[in-house]
Amino acid sequence: MIPRIRPAVAGMALAAGLAAGPVQADEQVLICYNYGCLVEAEARFSEAQLAEVAARLLRADSAVAERAIVAQVLGQLYRWAGEQLPISADRPGDYLDFGENGMMDCIDHATSTTRLLLMLEERGLLRFHAVDPIRRRVRWLVAQHFSAVLRERGTDDAPGEEARFAVDTWFGEHGDPAVVLPLEDWLDGEGPDVS
Template sequence: MLRWGWLLLAGLSGGLWADESVRVCHGYGCNFQVAVRYTEGQLGQIRRMLLAATDAATERSVLAVAIGRLYGWAGEQSDIHNDRGGNYADDNVSGKMDCIDHSTSTTRLLHLLARRGYLRWHRVLETDSRNFAGIVPVHWSAVIEEKRDDEHRRFVIDSWFVDNGQPAVILPLDEWKKGAGPDV
């Protein structure tokens, strides 16, 4: 009986520590999607980084680097290594990404981290947009919210502003909606 218990435990732990795949968008408007595989070793690096955070502000700083690293590894497996910050530095290369590609893919990466229990200070929300004249969406981003009972502080994690593999830009959602962020 004890042998069966050990076999069950070994089988379950193998499932908990398996490589994971995430679909990453590119081609503008999530026109193309590629399954990117992250090894348990890579995810372990991200886990150690995030679990070292001692508060929400530190977790956000680490998340910026972690998202950049995840995109860098995705670029080793796909054409998104060609992606440059903004929409104009890409020229017409394969793997270019617009804000819809980035917001969708970053949200998927954040959900992966949340599922694994790596986010202790934040929860993942749906993508959000900033609008021209308050009506027409002109830019999209992934959004997180601090896990606090007294207030709902929301932040964008915007990887569209940077070249592939670089740390994402994290800004308070309200500031981002007013146009804050690097000029690309």
Template sequence: MCVQMAWVQGARAQDAVVPVCFNYGCASQQDVQVGLKELERVRARLLMAGDAEAEREALADIVGQLYGLAGRQTPVNADRAGNYLDFAVEGRMDCIDHSTTTTRWLQLLVQHGMLRFHRVLEPARRTRWVLQHFGAVIEEIEPPPGLRPEPTVPDHVPLMLALCDCAEVLDDIPALPPLASSRPGERYVVDSWFVDNGEAAIVLPLANWLDGEGPNVQ
């Protein structure tokens, strides 16, 4: 199966080369060069994301932009949402092409240390009646320690600990509430098959996607 997580360093150290699948079932592949300026633009966009929800929103846009870049270097600029609007056109992409390539885009970001709130998993498959559909998957992780606020220690706690052996005073330190959108372990599908080349990918909770949610395209 053609869902390997592949990317390699480009001829120039600052660039990356990502193989893009097309013509259905990964029948064709062509390398796309992602230059330093593009990588730094992506990094800056992701650094603006202060939590997991914002990072997912950024990823939807970034995946679309990377496909737009691929469309300037390969025939995938002809790809349209679903399978029927571009049937038999050179550069068309089915869900195997998309899930494979989108996973590679995401792995590229991981390799460059750009993801702070998610990790990349193997593509998921859903089956409805006789139809199968594949999508790239990310999983939310605990946010980096530096992004969490430090607990506020009441003034009396250090004094009480110094005067007596009363560790129960530590209970007076208020617990930190979780980040508003923090749901470690929650999985999401990043599905670019639903949209035309260059448009933002659709990001859905995996459970909803498995239940058939997503734009009504064929």
């Protein structure tokens, strides 16, 4: 026999649940792959995974520390996404994985990384940075490259001073930490050599 819950007890349980705060659901983020966002598929991140990410990010006590942790966290998010999607086949640059299902060019990386950063921002996990639009660099008239961008929030000491940083996951192996560089350096062609 299933015991019945009296209305007063049920009401107290509901009130206790509401007092605990909103329950967040798993997050789904569209990940691009197969070059130029030819394919977009959802990667699901559980609350347990996101709680792990949150604990890491909340340790940051400065913008510098937050950028270092963000680089690591992005690698972890990509590894979890690679357990669900074929992006674990991705290799640095554009040629080492050419023709593989799951290969990612800089457009795929910039778009997916920006979406992952927006997820973190929407959850209140970026305390020292805000997500800016994707940036493009053009060199030698035809060579172009795209990256996600974080803007360091101004401080009380320097309210108008907001440095920007390229957050580029294209350079490394699947799941490696992102390369984070001052945006001006990235625009000048800085970054690991993957040719």
